[in-house]
Amino acid sequence: MTDASSLSTDVAIIGAGPTGLFAAFECGMLKLNCVLLDALDEVGGQCAALYPEKPIYDIPAHPAIEGAALVEALDRQIAPFDVPRLLGRRVERLTGHRGDFVLGTDRGDTIRARAVIVAAGAGAFGPNRPPLAGLEGFEATGAVQYYVRRRADFAGTRIVIAGGGDSAIDWALSLKDVAEKIWLVHRRDRFRAAPESLRQLDEAVAAGLIEKIVPYQLHGLHGAAGALEGVEVATLDGDTRILPGNRLLPFFGLSTDLGPIAHWGMDSVRSTIPVVPSTCETSLPGVFAVGDVATYPGKLKLILQGFSEGAMAAHAIHPIVRPDTALHFEYSTSKGVPDRA
Numbered sequence: 312m313t314d315a316s317s318l319s320t321d322v323a324i325i326g327a328g329p330t331g332l333f334a335a336f337e338c339g340m341l342k343l344n345c346v347l348l349d350a351l352d353e354v355g356g357q358c359a360a361l362y363p364e365k366p367i368y369d370i371p372a373h374p375a376i377e378g379a380a381l382v383e384a385l386d387r388q389i390a391p392f393d394v395p396r397l398l399g400r401r402v403e404r405l406t407g408h409r410g411d412f413v414l415g416t417d418r419g420d421t422i423r424a425r426a427v428i429v430a431a432g433a434g435a436f437g438p439n440r441p442p443l444a445g446l447e448g449f450e451a452t453g454a455v456q457y458y459v460r461r462r463a464d465f466a467g468t469r470i471v472i473a474g475g476g477d478s479a480i481d482w483a484l485s486l487k488d489v490a491e492k493i494w495l496v497h498r499r500d501r502f503r504a505a506p507e508s509l510r511q512l513d514e515a516v517a518a519g520l521i522e523k524i525v526p527y528q529l530h531g532l533h534g535a536a537g538a539l540e541g542v543e544v545a546t547l548d549g550d551t552r553i554l555p556g557n558r559l560l561p562f563f564g565l566s567t568d569l570g571p572i573a574h575w576g577m578d579s580v581r582s583t584i585p586v587v588p589s590t591c592e593t594s595l596p597g598v599f600a601v602g603d604v605a606t607y608p609g610k611l612k613l614i615l616q617g618f619s620e621g622a623m624a625a626h627a628i629h630p631i632v633r634p635d636t637a638l639h640f641e642y643s644t645s646k647g648v649p650d651r652a
């Protein structure tokens with residue numbers, strides 16, 4: 312849906328990442344109507360926008376599934392419920408109270424909802440960018456990128472990868488099969504990643520497929536008109552060298568920002584929203600939070616945890632929307648899912 316401007320629903324779900332999509336399924340199973348809203352033009356949140364080709368290994372019953380494939384499967388799972396979606400719209404305003412909320416988007420849409428699920432993940436997420444002179448010009452041509460959407464785009468390139476965590480190492484390992492050369496730059500001698508990744512990194516370094524550049528940090532970019540010809544790196548003592556890369560992939564983490572959500576009156580702590588662990592209700596009655604944006608003691612920012620939070624929130628919302636109908640817990644049956652082929 313692209314031009315709807317006024318809608319009424321049982322549940323408004325802000326964020327169509329993996330947990331927002333699955334929360335829509337759980338609402339559907341309980342016969343609660345919902346609407347999905349997302350600031351991005353496509354569903355899937357981080358999985359679609361940041362790592363569509365990266366395998367995910369910790370989704371139950373999927374030994375490995377790529378980000379895009381997971382999103383496609385979640386989307387197929389909610390298809391029977393015909394959930395309206397307002398994409399490319401950022402929710403800016405939330406007013407009202409438990410049982411009667413009004414949401415407003417930056418495109419002028421108005422959505423009335425009896426309950427709200429905030430599945431906003433990292434909020435307005437973006438990469439932490441290195442402070443290098445002339446960076447924008449190289450970003451504009453794609454010589455500097457922060458995500459790998461298609462490995463094929465890096466075929467035959469000479470890539471400088473910067474960072475010392477899982478993303479830097481995983482992408483170095485993944486791209487070594489297509490790139491001409493990979494340098495892995497880190498300001499410390501030691502990398503912090505899963506033991507198996509570190510083992511594979513040692514193997515690739517020994518085989519000459521990846522060259523570790525440590526302890527160095529990014530210092531400058533060389534080239535003209537957006538064409539990268541070299542990446543200058545420096546030690547803390549000021550020794551410099553130039554790596555003749557034509558692509559730079561800095562992996563310095565994501566900066567997170569709740570954006571407008573921070574002004575809706577809910578308690579928040581460092582870009583997350585504390586919730587009651589058994590229901591996922593926030594400090595604002597009738598507003599629930601699930602997935603990466605939700606926090607409570609023991610919270611793991613994993614997709615599988617977001618799925619279970621979506622189920623808990625949907626069950627907690629049922630009495631708000633259907634106060635006169637008792638909810639008898641049932642296992643999933645075809646009864647709950649309309650028109651499944």
Ligand SMILES: Cc1cc2nc3c(=O)[nH]c(=O)nc-3n(C[C@H](O)[C@H](O)[C@H](O)COP(=O)(O)OP(=O)(O)OC[C@H]3O[C@@H](n4cnc5c(N)ncnc54)[C@H](O)[C@@H]3O)c2cc1C
Pocket residue numbers: 325326327328329330331348349350351355356357358361362365366367368369400401402403430431432433434435478570571572601602603604612613614615617
């Ligand atoms: C490189 C990488 C690898 C990862 N690998 C794994 C892994 O192997 N296993 C795993 O479990 N997790 C992994 N994760 C983490 C996983 O992607 C997140 O836990 C997951 O995406 C959280 O889902 P979510 O739906 O809560 O939020 P998100 O995926 O962040 O989606 C939130 C959505 O909300 C939207 N939004 C935010 N604010 C608004 C607003 N005001 N109005 C409208 N829309 C809004 C955003 O546009 C976004 O689309 C990885 C993350 C990264 C970056």
